[in-house]
Amino acid sequence: MKNKIIMFWVIAAIVIASIAVIILKPTKLGLDLVGGSRLVLEAQTTDQVKEITPETMSHLQFAIEQRVNKLGVAETIVQQVGDKRLLVEIPAVTDLKEAKAFIGETAQLEFKKPGKVEKGIVTWEPTGLTGKDLSKSQLTTDSSGQWVVSLEFNAEGAKKFAELTEALVDQQMAIFFDGELQSAPVIREPIYGGNAQISGGDSGFAYDEAQRMVDLLNAGALPVPAEIVEENTVGPTLGADSIAASKKAGIIGLAAVMIFMIVFYHVPGLIADIALIIYSLILFALFKTIPVTLTLAGIAGFILSIGMAVDANILIFERTKEELRAGRNLFTAINSGFDRAFTSIFDSNMTTIITCVILYLLGTSVVKGFALTLALGVMVSMFSAITVTRNFMHLIFGTGELKHPGLFGLKKEEIGASYQAAETQREKARFGILD
Amino acid sequence: MLNTGRKHLVHVVKYRWWWMALTTILLVPGIIAMIYSSVTYQNHAPMKVGIDYTGGTILQYGIENKVTNTDLAQTRANLEEKGIENPYLQILNVNNDQQKNTKSEIQSIISVRTKFIDKDSNDEETITSIMSEQYNNPELMSVSSVGPTMGKELFKNSLIALTLAFLGIVAYLSFRFRFDYALAAILGVLHDVIFVCGVFSILGLVYNVQIDGLFITAILTVIGFSVHDTIVVFDRIRENLRYYSKKMSFGDIVDASVNQTLTRSINTSLTTLITLLALYLWGGVTTRDFVLAMIIGIIIGTYSSIFFCSMLVDFWNDKKNTPKQIAA
Numbered sequence: 150m151k152n153k154i155i156m157f158w159v160i161a162a163i164v165i166a167s168i169a170v171i172i173l174k175p176t177k178l179g180l181d182l183v184g185g186s187r188l189v190l191e192a193q194t195t196d197q198v199k200e201i202t203p204e205t206m207s208h209l210q211f212a213i214e215q216r217v218n219k220l221g222v223a224e225t226i227v228q229q230v231g232d233k234r235l236l237v238e239i240p241a242v243t244d245l246k247e248a249k250a251f252i253g254e255t256a257q258l259e260f261k262k263p264g265k266v267e268k269g270i271v272t273w274e275p276t277g278l279t280g281k282d283l284s285k286s287q288l289t290t291d292s293s294g295q296w297v298v299s300l301e302f303n304a305e306g307a308k309k310f311a312e313l314t315e316a317l318v319d320q321q322m323a324i325f326f327d328g329e330l331q332s333a334p335v336i337r338e339p340i341y342g343g344n345a346q347i348s349g350g351d352s353g354f355a356y357d358e359a360q361r362m363v364d365l366l367n368a369g370a371l372p373v374p375a376e377i378v379e380e381n382t383v384g385p386t387l388g389a390d391s392i393a394a395s396k397k398a399g400i401i402g403l404a405a406v407m408i409f410m411i412v413f414y415h416v417p418g419l420i421a422d423i424a425l426i427i428y429s430l431i432l433f434a435l436f437k438t439i440p441v442t443l444t445l446a447g448i449a450g451f452i453l454s455i456g457m458a459v460d461a462n463i464l465i466f467e468r469t470k471e472e473l474r475a476g477r478n479l480f481t482a483i484n485s486g487f488d489r490a491f492t493s494i495f496d497s498n499m500t501t502i503i504t505c506v507i508l509y510l511l512g513t514s515v516v517k518g519f520a521l522t523l524a525l526g527v528m529v530s531m532f533s534a535i536t537v538t539r540n541f542m543h544l545i546f547g548t549g550e551l552k553h554p555g556l557f558g559l560k561k562e563e564i565g566a567s568y569q570a571a572e573t574q575r576e577k578a579r580f581g582i583l584d
Numbered sequence: 585m586l587n588t589g590r591k592h593l594v595h596v597v598k599y600r601w602w603w604m605a606l607t608t609i610l611l612v613p614g615i616i617a618m619i620y621s622s623v624t625y626q627n628h629a630p631m632k633v634g635i636d637y638t639g640g641t642i643l644q645y646g647i648e649n650k651v652t653n654t655d656l657a658q659t660r661a662n663l664e665e666k667g668i669e670n671p672y673l674q675i676l677n678v679n680n681d682q683q684k685n686t687k688s689e690i691q692s693i694i695s696v697r698t699k700f701i702d703k704d705s706n707d708e709e710t711i712t713s714i715m716s717e718q719y720n721n722p723e724l725m726s727v728s729s730v731g732p733t734m735g736k737e738l739f740k741n742s743l744i745a746l747t748l749a750f751l752g753i754v755a756y757l758s759f760r761f762r763f764d765y766a767l768a769a770i771l772g773v774l775h776d777v778i779f780v781c782g783v784f785s786i787l788g789l790v791y792n793v794q795i796d797g798l799f800i801t802a803i804l805t806v807i808g809f810s811v812h813d814t815i816v817v818f819d820r821i822r823e824n825l826r827y828y829s830k831k832m833s834f835g836d837i838v839d840a841s842v843n844q845t846l847t848r849s850i851n852t853s854l855t856t857l858i859t860l861l862a863l864y865l866w867g868g869v870t871t872r873d874f875v876l877a878m879i880i881g882i883i884i885g886t887y888s889s890i891f892f893c894s895m896l897v898d899f900w901n902d903k904k905n906t907p908k909q910i911a912a
Contacts, residue, residue, distance in 0.1 A: 184674070226733055228730050228733060229639075229730065230728045230729065230731070231729060234728070381678075383674050384676070386674060387870045388868065389675070390868065390869075391870040391871060393653060393868075394866060395863060395867035395871060398865070398868075399862070401866060402859035402862030402863060406858050445801070449801050449804075449874075452859060452860075453856075456856035459852065459856075460852040460855075463848050467845075471844075492819055493815060496815050496819060497812040498812075499760075500811050504749045507748050508746070510745075511744065512741070513741050515734075515742075515797060515798075515800060516742050516745060516800065523808065
């Protein structure tokens with residue numbers, strides 16, 4: 150009994166911590182629930198690209214999507230609007246200024262060779278080697294501890310780079326990023342193997358600057374520059390009117406479930422309701438800590454996990470009732486009820502978690518949001534059903550005989566009337582059954 | 585003897601052929617509707633798909649007053665009444681640049697997303713006239729076509745993820761139970777998904793109901809619920825087999841297990857349905873179809889785990905154990 154009381158205080162501490170997190174941390178809600186910012190980007194023609202074709206647009210859309218994903222923003226929408234515009238919607242939680250700067254960069258990486266010298270200034274000429282020839286980019290440090298951006302070329306890029314360095318021995322080669330000269334090292338000998346580094350010139354890179362360059366290079370250059378032509382904050386895509394109504398309905402629904410549990414399961418039902426409240430507090434605190442951007446899909450996962458948490462309690466109570474009907478004393482009935490229910494709770498929840506992991510790793514944003522909240526929900530529900538419910542049941546009912554079957558919604562004459570569960574010797578020892 | 589303390593309420597094994605027949609009756613109309621839709625719809629989709637999948641047109645109206653949520657709900661109702669189906673309405677704030685470009689001082693912009701409006705259609709005029717009835721001199725600021733949010737790539741990607749998730753479920757259940765249980769659970773899931781898709785295909789044909797991006801989430805929820813529900817019944821069969829396999833036939837054990845878990849199956853489904861019903865009756869209009877898909881899915885999921893999956897396991901077990909008839 151002593152460890153039950155210790156457990157009670159552990160649960161109380163977790164609940165208090167959860168409430169503190171819920172009060173202190175902001176909730177992250179998705180575009181569909183709170184809205185956010187709507188940017189309209191327009192593709193610009195350049196000297197090289199004189200016309201915006203549908204193909205250019207789909208490349209542009211892909212590149213922008215890649216970048217938005219790199220920002221770590223959940224549930225962003227990138228859509229084509231008209232012939233040469235993209236509509237980007239970003240949830241309200243994001244730092245819009247940063248997002249805008251990131252989306253707007255063209256991220257053109259160019260390698261140039263020295264051309265004519267005019268009035269003592271070298272003009273740089275394109276070499277045909279660009280960011281398109283990269284396979285990936287990484288942030289590393291050089292021998293003197295400076296931040297450098299290391300580049301790895303793809304097969305074609307490696308060939309071009311080798312030819313270029315062969316031709317430029319003892320000359321300078323310049324690296325431009327978005328039209329800005331980053332560094333112009335002198336090539337001592339041809340470089341084979343397809344690796345190169347960009348150092349930040351004499352002053353070196355600041356960490357943030359280098360990291361941003363790496364992110365942009367990995368996300369890929371935009372095929373054409375895109376300019377932000379419109380910028381608005383928008384209401385939720387699902388409509389603010391609908392969301393307000395659903396909030397009320399959700400609360401009514403949950404209250405009805407709680408009443409149902411008490412009506413059907415009496416005192417254990419009440420315990421389940423308390424466990425359910427604790428469950429929701431812990432889960433919500435977890436959502437805020439990680440943080441998870443909640444969208445409707447995520448809330449669907451949350452509702453399903455509540456269903457599964459209630460189910461765990463129902464399974465346990467039904468088994469406990471069966472054990473009580475078989476005439477077991479309270480302590481044994483609660484213990485064996487839990488143990489027998491546990492295999493089904495474990496297997497069904499494990500299957501759900503496996504499904505969620507696969508959906509999270511491979512799915513797209515909507516599916517991801519659902520999988521994440523459901524997996525978290527199921528894990529917390531295992532904890533709440535097994536730890537919280539069990540602990541409270543033992544604390545409230547104690548160890549004696551069941552004197553008031555009504556507390557469990559049982560009738561006196563049902564006790565001992567039916568269902569003889571067969572146990573192995575080992576199980577008997579575990580449940581505390583004495584013949 | 586193993587019993588549940590009361591008479592068996594359901595007989596899975598005895599009425600096996602009835603359950604098979606009922607399952608067929610439940611699935612066939614939906615399958616026919618989906619085939620019919622795939623053939624007749626222009627985009628060959630088995631269900632009527634909304635602008636999340638097809639793209640559509642965005643119209644933006646500048647409004648002189650601040651638009652409230654109640655106004656927006658009214659606009660939505662007005663639009664639907666005049667035959668503009670499933671419009672997506674959003675309120676945009678107004679920035680300084682936009683204020684300069686409009687004739688009058690506007691306070692809010694209403695963005696209306698609807699299906700593609702082509703040249704022959706007068707939907708644009710209809711929407712504008714509805715806006716004019718409700719607001720003072722609404723100004724149509726822009727009309728532009730917009731691509732799908734749930735494009736083909738994204739949809740394909742989701743399907744691949746789902747298929748792999750199914751394989752994961754089969755692997756786990758084969759490990760914890762047996763391969764035939766795993767197969768029965770997956771067939772149960774497919775049964776439920778086909779039923780829900782079938783119902784929406786019929787609703788699309790009869791009531792013009794379109795599925796949106798949320799439909800995929802609803803289907804995921806149904807799958808999660810269905811597998812969960814089935815495993816609880818299978819767990820009871822597994823447990824009873826351990827204790828009674830020498831004394832009782834497999835069929836009797838299946839029947840007893842289903843009856844023992846019956847209260848739990850119904851109560852669990854009821855608690856989930858209570859929440860969903862509240863959301864359906866009093867919740868937002870935009871999520872109504874989404875909730876309906878989940879309600880249908882959970883009802884059919886409860887049916888399939890009680891009658892369909894356990895029946896299959898017993899049926900296969902029977903076939904395996906019946907000695908082959910010697911040809912006369």
